[in-house]
Amino acid sequence: MTWVGQWTLHKWCLLASVTTVFLLGLTCLVVSLLTWFAAYPVAPVLLITDSPALVLLTFSSSLLLLASMVGITGTFLNSRPIIAVYVLLLFPSFLSFVSVGYVTYKKAHFSLDAKVSEAWHFWYSPGARTVLQGALGCCGWGGPLHGAAASGTCYTRSPLPGCHGPLVRFERDLLASVAGTVFSLVPIHLANIFVGLLCANHVTHRFGKGITPARYRLTARDIYSTSSGDKHTELLIPPLPAPNAFAAFREDRQNKPIHRHMHGKFESERNGYS
Structure with missing residues (x-):
């Protein structure tokens, strides 16, 4: 119980x-x-x-x-x-x-x-x-x-x-x-x-079981990177998108263009092309 x-x-x-x-x-x-x-x-x-x-x-x-x-x-x-x-x-x-x-x-x-x-x-x-x-x-x-x-x-x-x-x-x-x-x-x-x-x-307090926010949830890429054993593999944490004036701020939505841009930047710095 x-x-x-x-x-x-x-x-x-x-x-x-x-x-x-x-x-x-x-x-x-x-x-x-x-x-x-x-x-x-x-x-x-x-x-x-x-x-x-x-x-x-x-x-x-x-x-x-x-x-x-x-x-x-x-x-x-x-x-x-x-x-x-x-x-x-x-x-x-x-x-x-x-x-x-x-x-x-x-x-x-x-x-x-x-x-x-x-x-x-x-x-x-x-x-x-x-x-x-x-x-x-x-x-x-x-x-x-x-x-x-x-x-x-x-x-x-x-x-x-x-x-x-x-x-x-x-x-x-x-x-x-x-x-x-x-x-x-x-x-x-x-x-x-x-x-x-x-x-x-x-009632706005937690009613039984809470829900994990989106930015703390594991994805398939995170699990693959951790299990591969690659020491040079870095887990990228997506940046928190800033609220804009045209859409409501939602923490369960990710800014995919910014995420791809940051991912490319980290890859270029790792390979020595920055």
């Missing part, structure tokens, strides 16, 4: 940021899958009452995992273009993640009672009502004689209370918790976008 000592502080910050995105996406995806497969007692209630928010959460977690995979790849390959793609994926991930908080907050704080009542009377099927009655331990909307779905525990003279109060309280507590959790994670996601933008475009 020689790369541990070669990484800069900026790259460690990027790795920590990508790891945060990965953990967030993985957690959201695990919660979504457990809910879709009804792996805990209140999962059937969520599937019936809050399926739009669950779909958004699943989509957001998939985008977060995809973005984290791209970010980890760009980090280990020292590739700024791949990191730029990672940053681009963070924006739709952020919008979809915030949408989960917006949907849950809006439902919890704007006419929740009326929305739940409308859904019970007009949208929920008898099978969905039966599931809700069994999960919440209630019968009917206001009582056994009001919007009830007949079952082994819900009948005309059932002692169970109506589902109005338990369902509204359940929705209010759950939706407020989800919205608060999502909005509390927004600053972390914005910090991840900021770190990704800096590492993709603005």
